[in-house]
Amino acid sequence: QVQLQESGPGLVKPSETLSLTCTVSGASVGRYYWNWIRQTPGKGLEWIGYVYNSGSTNYNPSLRGRVTFSVDTSRNQFSLKLTSVTAADTAVYYCASSLFGYFDPWGRGTAVTVSS
């Protein structure tokens, strides 16, 4: 059974970089597609992008230029970095697997607030 768990700071200052990690159990991060999704009250659910084959990526154009994914196969983790954050990046961030395109399973999510 695949399980995912997000981790990272809950508070980030404006203009800084948001960094989150998703730890995977029950599957290898070297296989399948691994996604980041965020949820805000205003914009709802927004797909950020995915990483697969330990390094190939597909980012949502709305965030392209600010987002970078990476994979650490030794720790079975994948990570998100989002630069130059603003209050609009305040959200609950989820990681999720998508072997066939739909998202299943999801992590529990981690809330990130952008504020000074």
Next chain:
Amino acid sequence: EIVLTQSPGTLSLSPGERATLSCRASQSVSDNYLAWYQQKPGQAPRLLISVASSRATGIPDRFSGSGSGTDFTLSISRLEPEDFAVYYCQQYGSSPRTFGQGTRLEIK
């Protein structure tokens, strides 16, 4: 980008009634790659339906999906108390993946 519009925004029904939720796409969803999710407060979304009509593992058969092209429906035949939640559709036929804004199913 495919925009998904869900209706109604809120649906008020009683346990035992039938719920019908709609998801309309701004353009045809490739191969009917349309999924439905249920989200309860404080939880991550949970996959219910994939490829428009295929129930995920462990999902009760009172949940059913239908539709093709640009018009999709999630039906819940007999509402149980645990079914009152927010429901989202999502397309994965093209990039970027997109979600609908959600339908809140509340107890009448």
